[in-house]
Amino acid sequence: MPDSGIDAVRVGLLREIAREGRRDAGPRRRRTVRWIGGSALAGGVAAALVVGMVMVPATAPTASAAQTVLEKAAVAGIRAAATPVPAGSYTRVETAFTWATTYDEQMPAGAEFNNAHRQDADAVLLIQDESSVYVPADSGGDWVRERDPYRVADAAGPLSSVATGAWEREMAPATAGLAGVTRYPGGIVEGGRDGDAVTYHLDGRETFADMPADPDGVVEWFEERYGAEGESDGIAHFFIETLGDLMSFNLASADARAGMLRAFASLPGVEVVSADGALTTLSYEQHFEAGAARVEFVLDTARGYILQSTHWGMGEYDEPVAFEGMPDWQTRTVSTVSVVDSAPSPSP
Secondary structure (H helix, E strand, O other): OOHHHHHHHHHHHHHHHHHOOOOOOOOOOOOOOOOOOOOOOOOOOHHHOOOOOOOOOOOOOOOOHHHHHHHHHHHHHHHHHOOOOOOOOEEEEEEEEEEEEEEOOOOOOOOOEOOOOHHHOOEEEEEEEEEEEEEEOOOOOEEEEEEOOOEEEEEEOOOHHHHHHHHHHHHHHHHHHHOEEEEEEOOEEEEEEOOEEEEEEOOOHHHHOOOOOOHHHHHHHHHHHHOOOOOOOOOOHHHHHHHHOHHHHHHOOHHHHHHHHHHHHOOOOOEEEEEEOOEEEEEEEEEEOOEEEEEEEEEEOOOOEEEEEEEEOOHHHHOOOOOOOOOOOOEEEEEEEEEEOOOOOOOO
16 A cells, blocks of 8 residues: 555544544435535745744734734644643543534435435434543553443434434444443554554554644645545645544644644634634635535644634535524534543443
8 A cells, every 4th residue: 555545544543533433333424525624725824923033024924813823822732742741640632523413304214314405404413422532641551542422412303303213223323332441552553444454543643753844844745645635726625624623633742733733824814713811713714616614713822722623514514504503513523631630441
């Protein structure tokens, strides 16, 4: 297998830390044009973000508020990583991934979910996938992953009860095996896909080892490995998908996170929505033939983590949710990063 193919497998497996089985056992959206995030990268910001005593020429472009925030978070993340976690403690990265799925009673058994336009659906369910990874202070020790069963977090529509029952009967059993507590000595996972055996670390260190630090280099790195999925501007979706997969992003090394944040800062049109202390909400919208798509990130500028990722789709996913109380977004991930004294033990 070529190196690019191996890298793609590694990243695919890494993404399954947070959502293993979501693509195979969970709901699947009809895919005409897929939106994962805004990814119109156009580098050149780094030169305007000079740090230290270097004088910026008077003709240099002024860094936008978003660029300033992202550079601050990148630097803070590297600085925070230099502070050791107390011996015997763990860094816990928790995520709760929630997505909206439609239910159409007229579809055959097993196909009722995700095959109706929102305005035609008999019900809309919010499905939640919660998991945590515990990273020991001594990275050579046992890393721990705890996963809860998928669950219906909310439901609306005239057939919401029927849809909830169908989900628990038809979909939940396929994801039940994902739940539980697993230990990984040294954070190493052995897995595979399509007959290929792969060994990798939960923090993705092999995947990000050769990623450049400059924004343009980060963009090219993602494009060379994962392709652009047919976008007219040649931008790789996997860049924003990695930012939005908060388990994957927040487990990555501080250097890797800083590189990706600086690359995101190079997007023309990234805007600051709001700021509340160390938390800043950033937005980006990209236009496709199928419609506009939007992503919002809540960034912890004091530690360099992304604590919330919200995605609005395009085309058919631009339709309003027909039922009161349902959000208009397609997916939302919420993450917390904290230091704790212990990790859970596997069930006997």
